Amino acid sequence: MRAMPFTDGGTGESPLRDISNSGDLRRVPIHPDHWYPLAWSRDLKPGKMIGAHFAGEPVVLVRTVSGSVFALEDRCAHRQVPLHAGVVEGESIRCGYHGWTYDCSGQCVDVPYLGKERLPNGVRAYPCREAHSMIFVFPGNATLAGDRPLPALASVTDKAFKTRRFGGEVRCHYSFMHENLMDMNHQFLHRRQMGQMRARSLARRRDENSLEVDYTFARMAGKQPRGEALVFGASKNRADPSARSVMTIRTQYPYQTLEIRSADDTLVMDLWIVYVPLDSRQRTNRTFGLLSVRRPAVPFLLDAAWPLLVWFTERIFKEDCAIVELEQAAHDHQAADWNHEVFPVIIELRDLLRRCGGRSVIPIREAGDA
Ligand code: FES
Ligand SMILES: [Fe+2]
Structure with missing residues (x-):
């Protein structure tokens, strides 16, 4: 997973950038040759x-x-x-x-x-x-189909983890969902759940079909909420960068994963997620997510805390869905991509989604649309 070409996290330079960073990504259909x-x-x-x-x-x-x-x-x-x-x-x-x-x-x-x-x-x-x-x-x-593997979800079958299945219909193009998860600079959206957090992207890696980025987080103010501690692990000393967990978000087309590893490199949280377009214009997707959390040493502790974890992750997902639906509505209103993206990770992700996407073009409007 980590043996990929390395590109620096801060410069925005990528050897693949020059080929296709134009065109409206929201008109690129998802590629059908996957499971x-x-x-x-x-x-x-x-x-x-x-x-x-x-x-x-x-x-x-x-x-x-x-x-x-x-x-x-x-x-x-x-x-x-x-x-x-x-x-x-x-x-x-x-x-x-x-x-x-x-x-x-x-x-x-x-x-x-x-x-x-x-x-x-x-x-x-x-x-x-x-x-x-x-x-x-x-x-x-x-x-x-025979040559394309189904996604391997190791944590889902590992008894050391407990898995939550979640998702639902979200009224937006799948690309907004990929961008939302990969862009951890949107912590402000979740301020009521997470408090004041700042993400720092460390590095990113890319190959033909994937892009992954590492983040650490620093708490800017306030105490860590309990719901967040359950999902992300309790932060003992966030002031010390070496004691922080690392979050790795990966788009392995067409799927996405988010892993959190503790400072000693133990995988503590593992999310797998995919956004399946429903309509022909691909303006609505059905999200399927599997969130696996490592069980702590104390038996049944995670089971007891599960309702809180469900509540916390549901709130976060709801906030994400609401904002990406607003993004989609703005795009539909403008009938073009007016986004002013400044984060190199997301610029590179868009490039990847364009390259891996289907070959046809989704019409801006269909006959009969207002
Ligand atoms: S048997 Fe299906 S429509 Fe007649
Ligand atoms: Fe979010």
Whole structure:
């Protein structure tokens, strides 16, 4: 993870900067050739279906009676009605209108009023896998799915950590979310939760598909709130830089992680997060986050404090969502990118998101928009 080309944290110079730092990033679609979660596992019970979306494409997620999952285009080949309005029958699904039936490959295997020899073509099937309590779909070129790894979430499966799953719909382009998490200069937004903190970026590293930056934090005034101590670890001596934890935020396209390591290099907090576009203009995303916190030596201490941790992280997430939605609203109103970004880390992140993004361009407005 750390064996990447190094660029200095303060100068803004990057060997890759000159190629593409123009164009409106908010019109760059997310690249479809990756695994994206479309639902939490717990929301898809055996014998049930969920209608989901990826960038405007309707996808039906199915859990068969035996418990396996598959994903199809959520449009019946007959009259285009959503398949998720139908029923699961054993290992197949039956459309709720005239009863056309599809198997896990999308093939139409039964039309109740036609002979087997006259069955029509079926619907598109998406590569689909279940991991880490999420149902992942590969919406792009299916032939690439086998070579693209699912994200490895080591802390989620490590018993030394307790994991919280959170997220929801946020009305903004996915790039605002990446920028929000990576730009720790927005501590002022969280002043009611965090008090007066100042972030200092130490260094950043970049390769083709990733960018990561290290931060330390100094408390400018006041005492550390208890909620923050739970998530970030209690700060014994923040005046001494060598005693401070280091936060590393990484965009590993299209995912993002945030790790906090204590002064002795122990991983104490590990966040994995992804922002899945829902609509065709990619102005709304569904965020899936897994926040893992290392259990302290005292058994059950973290479990007892969990409600406070949930409350604290929920407040922070809410503040972040509210502000990025305002950013998106301003962008839509201006119909262009008027941002005046000054932080080299974010300028480089935008560059990365443009380079790794999809090749088409999201229209500024769609027909019928106000
Ligand atoms: S619309 Fe699905 S079977 Fe007719
Ligand atoms: Fe934030």
